[in-house]
Amino acid sequence: xxxxxxxxxxxAAALRDLDAAEEAFADAAATCLALAEPPRDVAAWLYVAARxxxxxxxxxxxAEARTADAMAGVSDMADILNLPEPIxxxxxxxxxxxxxxxxxxxxxxxxxxxVICGLPVGAIAQLFVVSEATMFQRITRAKAxxxxxxxxxEPPERRHWLxxxxxxxxxxxxxxxxxxxxxxxxxxxxxxxxxxxxxxxLALLVAELLPQEPEALGLAALVLxxxxxxxxxxxxxxxxxxxxxQDAAKWDFARIERARxxxxxxxxxxxxxxxxxxxxxxxxxxxxxYDGAVDWGAVLRLYDVLxxxxxxxxxxxxxxxxxxQLEGAEAGLAALDALxxxxxxxxxxxxxxxxxxxxxxxxxxxAVAALDAALALEPPRAERLWLERRRAQLA
Amino acid sequence: xQFMLLINEDGSPYADPxxxxxxxQVVAGHIKLAEDLVAxxxxxxxxxxxxxxxxxxxxxxxxVVTIHDGPFAETHEELGGFYIIDVASLDEALAWARRIPVxxxxxxxxxxxxxxx
Numbered sequence: 001x002x003x004x005x006x007x008x009x010x011x012a013a014a015l016r017d018l019d020a021a022e023e024a025f026a027d028a029a030a031t032c033l034a035l036a037e038p039p040r041d042v043a044a045w046l047y048v049a050a051r052x053x054x055x056x057x058x059x060x061x062x063a064e065a066r067t068a069d070a071m072a073g074v075s076d077m078a079d080i081l082n083l084p085e086p087i088x089x090x091x092x093x094x095x096x097x098x099x100x101x102x103x104x105x106x107x108x109x110x111x112x113x114x115v116i117c118g119l120p121v122g123a124i125a126q127l128f129v130v131s132e133a134t135m136f137q138r139i140t141r142a143k144a145x146x147x148x149x150x151x152x153x154e155p156p157e158r159r160h161w162l163x164x165x166x167x168x169x170x171x172x173x174x175x176x177x178x179x180x181x182x183x184x185x186x187x188x189x190x191x192x193x194x195x196x197x198x199x200x201x202l203a204l205l206v207a208e209l210l211p212q213e214p215e216a217l218g219l220a221a222l223v224l225x226x227x228x229x230x231x232x233x234x235x236x237x238x239x240x241x242x243x244x245x246q247d248a249a250k251w252d253f254a255r256i257e258r259a260r261x262x263x264x265x266x267x268x269x270x271x272x273x274x275x276x277x278x279x280x281x282x283x284x285x286x287x288x289x290y291d292g293a294v295d296w297g298a299v300l301r302l303y304d305v306l307x308x309x310x311x312x313x314x315x316x317x318x319x320x321x322x323x324x325q326l327e328g329a330e331a332g333l334a335a336l337d338a339l340x341x342x343x344x345x346x347x348x349x350x351x352x353x354x355x356x357x358x359x360x361x362x363x364x365x366x367a368v369a370a371l372d373a374a375l376a377l378e379p380p381r382a383e384r385l386w387l388e389r390r391r392a393q394l395a
Numbered sequence: 396x397q398f399m400l401l402i403n404e405d406g407s408p409y410a411d412p413x414x415x416x417x418x419x420q421v422v423a424g425h426i427k428l429a430e431d432l433v434a435x436x437x438x439x440x441x442x443x444x445x446x447x448x449x450x451x452x453x454x455x456x457x458x459v460v461t462i463h464d465g466p467f468a469e470t471h472e473e474l475g476g477f478y479i480i481d482v483a484s485l486d487e488a489l490a491w492a493r494r495i496p497v498x499x500x501x502x503x504x505x506x507x508x509x510x511x512x
Contacts, residue, residue, distance in 0.1 A: 102485055150396045150506050152484035160486075 003043035004029075004192045005118035006091070010047055013090035015054050016153045018115050018143040024054035091116050091198075092205050093155045098142075099167035100151050107142045108164075112171035114139050117198065118191045119178060127174045161210060168206060169219050169275065175199045176223050183233055183240060183382040200227055207262060217266035218275030221259040225282035228255035239385035248289035256286045274310040277302055296325040313339060313346050321353055329361035348377040352387065364394045397481050397507035398488035403472040404500035406446070417498060424496030432480065432491070441478035472500045479507065 004025065011021035028050035032042065039045035098112035110128060113119045125135035145151070156164065179196035182188060188195050200223050207220035232250035235241055260283060266276050281302045288294050303319035316339055324332020336354055355370035371391045379387060409418050425443075432439045450466040466473060478495070482488050485504065492502040 100486075102489070148506060150398070150485040150488070152486040154484070156486065 003046065005116065005198070006193070007043055007046045007050065008118060009091040009094050009116055011050055011054065012094055012115060013153060014051055015058075017054075017147050018111075019147065020054050020057065021050075021115075024050040024057070027053050092202060092209075093153075095168055095171065095202065096156055096161065096164050097146070097151065097153060099164040099171065100146075100156075101163050102149060102151060103142050103145060104138075105167070107138045108167035109171035109174055110135060111139055111142045111146075112167070113175055113178075116171070116202075117175045117178075117195060118193075119175065119187075119195075120190070123178055123187065124174075127178060162213070165206075165210065165213060165216065169215060172199055172203050172206070172219060172223070173275070176203070176226065180226055181380065184238065184380055186380070196223075196227060196230070199223060211265065212269065214266035214269040214271050215273040215275045217262050217269075218273060218277075218279050221263040221266070221279035222275055222282060224255045224259035224262070225279060225286060228252040228259070228286065234382055237385060238382055239389060240382040242386070243285055244294075251286065251289055253289070256283075256289070259283065259286075272305070272309075274306060277306045277309060281306070294325070296322055300326060314349065317346060317349055317353055321356070324357050324360070329357040332357045333361065348374050348379060351377070352383075355387075355390070359390075359394055368394050396483070396509065397479055398485070399505045399507055400441075400478040400480065400488070400492050400495060401474060401503040401505065402476045402478075402495060402497060402500070403470075403503060404475040404497055405472045406475070408498040421496045421498065428491075428494055428496075431494070437491070438481040439478055441476065443476040444474060447473035475500075 008021050008025050011024060012018050015021050015024070025046065028046050031049060032039065032046060095112050095116050098115055099108045103111065106128075110124050113124045113127070114121065121136050121139060122132045124139075125132040128135060130138075175195060176199045178187060179194075179199055182195070203220045203223045207216045210216045228251050229243070229246060231252065232246040232248070233241055241247075259279065263276065263279050263283060281299055284295055284298050284302065300319065300322040303315060303322055306315050307319060317336065320332050320335035320339070323335050333354065336350065336357065339350070351370045351374035355367045355374065358364075358367035358370055368391055371387050371394070375384065375387050375391070408414060411417070429439075429441070447466040452463045452465060452467050454461050454463055478491075480488060480491055482491070485506070488504050492504050495502050
């Protein structure tokens with residue numbers, strides 16, 4: 001159902017109850033689908049209908065009597081079909097509420113992804129590399145705590161923003177990771193909106209609110225740079241186009257320029273951090289459009305910094321690929337093979353990277369085997385099409 | 396809404412040579428806090444408890460009731476006192492909890508179950 005995240009966020013803010021918001025939305029959506037004629041403004045209709053439903057439910061639950069009385073006025077609406085009530089955009093505010101320090105650190109970003117972005121619990125579990133059951137339990141507990149512990153739904157005072165910023169940025173980063181991996185748009189279709197566009201909007205808002213925080217600026221720049229390539233990422237048949245093969249003319253230079261400016265502002269603060277370094281890496285790639293070539297020495301140095309700031313198997317893998325550009329495919333392969341026991345966590349990127357370097361080293365047979373290993377791990381459609389094409393070229 | 400602020404404190408700093416002075420400071424801090432609560436118009440109550448060594452616990456196990464010498468949980472930090480305050484949100488309760496003087500330990504903030512009216 002389109003508009004779900006926007007409506008649920010507005011409901012949660014109005015009802016001060018994340019669970020009630022989701023339930024009321026589901027009810028209202030079912031009613032809406034059963035209507036003979038769809039309402040003119042589906043989102044507004046859903047918001048009003050769901051809020052009315054939730055308030056009725058709350059009234060029935062006597063325990064919440066005080067809250068219901070406070071909101072009694074709004075349920076007396078005549079013709080909700082034609083009410084063009086503007087939906088308050090509460091998502092940024094809710095993002096900060098979900099990242100409240102009274103919630104366990106490991107659940108803040110996850111809760112935000114569920115409530116603000118409407119990501120399915122299964123997708124969130126994947127991002128955090130835990131089972132769906134574990135993630136479901138964490139999110140359920142967090143919602144109950146928000147409801148029962150009396151967490152304020154007013155926007156936090158400015159001085160409290162900073163203690164929530166790390167979780168806010170992590171939530172946005174992970175939401176964007178999910179959106180970016182969804183080149184084919186299946187997830188966005190499921191959620192009912194362009195997740196990447198929404199994350200970009202929120203990341204820019206956070207950067208605007210906290211211009212003195214270089215990492216907030218860094219994340220905004222990172223998202224802008226990734227989105228600057230949206231038109232170049234897929235070919236006519238919907239196959240993925242790897243960064244190195246993208247037609248730079250298709251990049252969005254307004255976004256690249258904006259990212260460059262934002263990253264410059266961040267640098268003036270003199271405090272580096274992982275998001276700024278990641279954005280700097282992407283900016284170095286973007287410079288290919290101006291310089292005609294990528295400065296791989298700079299990329300490698302930035303990956304070294306990133307590895308020190310925030311080590312991860314994926315960063316180590318990317319570093320190995322940068323190394324291969326400078327010292328040859330065999331050096332890259334050696335670095336890939338030296339990656340310790342994290343292969344399972346990133347099995348597919350690892351096989352894809354190996355296939356790339358094996359092909360460059362002239363070891364076509366092994367490259368095909370690596371591609372087969374990657375294809376066996378169920379890549380998304382765009383990636384599968386690309387890998388199959390590579391395989392056909394090599395075989 | 397009402398919140399209980401449970402002060403769990405490790406008493407060892409008070410046993411240090413300068414402990415007497417420290418205790419004076421902490422008591423002064425509580426008095427100041429109470430004054431500030433009054434000034435802010437926050438309804439509250441609160442008490443200081445005697446040491447956990449004075450505690451007696453009534454334990455119940457499937458109807459079998461026994462009396463034990465000592466606190467409910469033997470921990471390094473012991474419940475030393477509490478406040479109950481009536482504020483709008485957890486955030487406000489946390490802001491007050493931060494101001495409770497605790498040289499070593501922590502303050503647990505718990506919403507009080509609201510009876511329906």
